Amino acid sequence: MHYQTGSGSCKVPLKRSVATDPMERIERMAAAHAVVIFSDSTCCMCHTAKRLFCSLGVSPVIYEIDQDPRGEDLSKALLRLHGGAAPVPTVFIGGRLVGAIDSVMASHINGSLVPLLKEAGALWL
Amino acid sequence: MASHRVGEPAALSDSGAPHHHHIPYAVPHMLHHPTNSNFINQEGPAFDFGELEEAIILQGVKINNDDKKQHLYTAIRPAATLDMFPSWPMRFHQHTTRGSSKSGEESTDSGSAVNTLSNTPESPSDHRQPPPPPPQMDAAGGIDSPRMSGLQSQPPAKPAPEKTLRRLAQNREAARKSRLRKKAYVQQLESSRIRLAQLEQDLQRARSQGLFLGGGGAASGSISSGGAIFDMEYSRWLDDDHRHISELRTALQAHLSDSDLRVIVDGYIAHYDEVFSLKGAAAKSDVFHLITGMWTTPAERCFLWMGGFRPSDLIKMLIPQLDPLTEQQFMGICSLQHSSQQAEEALSQGLDQLQQSLVDTIANGSVNDSMRHMAVSLGKLANLEGFVRQADNLRQQTLHQLHRLLTIRQAARCFLVIGEYYGRLRALSSLWASRPRESMIAEDNSCQTTSDLQMVQASQNQFSNF
Numbered sequence: 001m002h003y004q005t006g007s008g009s010c011k012v013p014l015k016r017s018v019a020t021d022p023m024e025r026i027e028r029m030a031a032a033h034a035v036v037i038f039s040d041s042t043c044c045m046c047h048t049a050k051r052l053f054c055s056l057g058v059s060p061v062i063y064e065i066d067q068d069p070r071g072e073d074l075s076k077a078l079l080r081l082h083g084g085a086a087p088v089p090t091v092f093i094g095g096r097l098v099g100a101i102d103s104v105m106a107s108h109i110n111g112s113l114v115p116l117l118k119e120a121g122a123l124w125l
Numbered sequence: 126m127a128s129h130r131v132g133e134p135a136a137l138s139d140s141g142a143p144h145h146h147h148i149p150y151a152v153p154h155m156l157h158h159p160t161n162s163n164f165i166n167q168e169g170p171a172f173d174f175g176e177l178e179e180a181i182i183l184q185g186v187k188i189n190n191d192d193k194k195q196h197l198y199t200a201i202r203p204a205a206t207l208d209m210f211p212s213w214p215m216r217f218h219q220h221t222t223r224g225s226s227k228s229g230e231e232s233t234d235s236g237s238a239v240n241t242l243s244n245t246p247e248s249p250s251d252h253r254q255p256p257p258p259p260p261q262m263d264a265a266g267g268i269d270s271p272r273m274s275g276l277q278s279q280p281p282a283k284p285a286p287e288k289t290l291r292r293l294a295q296n297r298e299a300a301r302k303s304r305l306r307k308k309a310y311v312q313q314l315e316s317s318r319i320r321l322a323q324l325e326q327d328l329q330r331a332r333s334q335g336l337f338l339g340g341g342g343a344a345s346g347s348i349s350s351g352g353a354i355f356d357m358e359y360s361r362w363l364d365d366d367h368r369h370i371s372e373l374r375t376a377l378q379a380h381l382s383d384s385d386l387r388v389i390v391d392g393y394i395a396h397y398d399e400v401f402s403l404k405g406a407a408a409k410s411d412v413f414h415l416i417t418g419m420w421t422t423p424a425e426r427c428f429l430w431m432g433g434f435r436p437s438d439l440i441k442m443l444i445p446q447l448d449p450l451t452e453q454q455f456m457g458i459c460s461l462q463h464s465s466q467q468a469e470e471a472l473s474q475g476l477d478q479l480q481q482s483l484v485d486t487i488a489n490g491s492v493n494d495s496m497r498h499m500a501v502s503l504g505k506l507a508n509l510e511g512f513v514r515q516a517d518n519l520r521q522q523t524l525h526q527l528h529r530l531l532t533i534r535q536a537a538r539c540f541l542v543i544g545e546y547y548g549r550l551r552a553l554s555s556l557w558a559s560r561p562r563e564s565m566i567a568e569d570n571s572c573q574t575t576s577d578l579q580m581v582q583a584s585q586n587q588f589s590n591f
Binding site for chain 1: 457460461464465467468470471472474475476478479482508511512514515518519522523525526529
């Protein structure tokens with residue numbers, strides 16, 4: 001897992017665009033990697049999402065929005081995007097929105113998650 | 126004391142229609158059993174053997190054709206009040222009254238015990254109350270059954286012996302008491318009915334206004350009102366489930382067409398969707414009620430996972446029952462089981478983290494900051510609802526995926542198996558709850574348990590038919 005943090009000390013450099021619309025930021029962040037999870041470090045459901053992808057053998061990129069200086073905007077934008085109960089966790093695969101945890105679970109149960117992951121290059125059989 | 130009740134076919138039928146017809150046959154039998162009050166008790170608070178017996182005995186003894194004695198055959202009015210069984214014809218006969226002075230007292234309308242108890246404080250005052258007649262036998266008791274009409278025309282004979290008179294008086298007394306009891310019982314029933322209707326109304330109102338959130342006044346015992354409401358809805362859902370299962374079973378046995386089966390199977394899926402929606406609402410109002418499994422039976426509770434069944438366990442149980450499966454179907458179901466396991470594991474780990482975080486918060490709160498600390502704990506606790514909802518979501522998705530993977534006939538069998546499985550689990554809970562505890566009574570009860578076990582085994586044989 002690769003963590004993106006708002007501060008300078010991070011493993012992967014974060015692009016800084018001060019005046020960017022949060023939605024654009026999200027799209028850019030989502031497109032950058034095969035599997036992207038927007039998360040909150042204190043949220044337990046986000047932990048569930050992370051554990052699920054790990055158990056599939058995937059290494060998602062995690063954005064902890066509570067550690068982002070403009071996390072508030074991101075949170076609102078995420079909520080608008082998928083209209084779920086909570087802004088996090090929100091999952092993108094191959095740059096496309098999968099949704100909140102219930103969508104991820106549903107897609108895993110109906111068998112569509114793994115093909116999606118393979119298509120995005122996150123999983124190799 | 127004469128009976129004031131003149132004609133009460135409706136009251137006689139209180140215990141059920143058959144009594145109407147059984148009376149002539151019951152009477153000779155009854156005459157051998159002098160314990161009239163006991164008999165009345167057994168029949169319920171209605172049947173008035175006292176007067177009946179009185180009439181028969183008097184008839185047998187041949188009463189004098191006295192003007193006074195004609196009261197025995199006075200007019201029988203139909204029951205005007207408390208017509209509890211309006212569909213049954215209320216028979217009455219008009220018999221000629223011989224103009225006795227007492228007959229005026231008899232003319233009080235009677236429908237039931239309600240108005241005959243002039244001396245009791247509880248009798249409603251809207252019936253005319255006759256003054257209590259003198260206690261000696263004056264044959265003023267009315268004949269309450271039109272079947273006695275055959276006796277009407279017979280000529281009365283000599284006065285009854287002393288012992289018989291005394292017994293008749295006792296009978297009357299017993300009859301009177303039974304009428305009292307019946308009246309009290311009926312009033313109790315009526316008030317209970319009204320109270321029940323009010324309670325249901327209150328529940329509905331409270332529910333629609335969302336007033337059942339958490340603590341406060343409405344908690345009765347240890348179940349919050351949210352939990353109580355869910356229990357009520359769930360028990361209704363269980364009745365529906367029973368109906369659906371029977372429908373599935375008969376549909377499979379009848380070898381209906383696929384399109385007909387599809388309708389029934391879709392109905393069953395919708396039925397399960399409904400319980401998940403009910404649980405969703407319950408999770409909002411009282412997640413602990415769901416998580417602790419107080420809404421389920423003990424055996425189900427034993428296997429509880431996050432407020433319900435564990436989907437991968439259900440699939441594991443189903444696979445051998447669903448034979449024969451195509452290779453593709455078998456792979457699909459195994460993959461479903463695997464995915465479900467992964468999802469369950471992830472949810473369980475998330476819940477573990479929540480619990481750990483909660484423990485930390487509660488343990489490490491400072492005394493000075495207790496309010497904020499409690500608020501933080503409350504916030505964390507609120508996440509429980511999310512986990513139960515995701516678990517239910519997982520269950521729902523699993524059932525839908527099963528439906529997709531199987532042919533319609535296989536799906537029908539599959540859901541029948543699921544329904545029967547949980548039915549048995551519930552039956553097991555009941556058996557367990559009623560099992561013999563002491564070895565002393567083990568012999569008696571073991572026979573009962575054996576027959577219960579045979580019942581379970583019989584249904585299992587039926588199970589293997591599919």
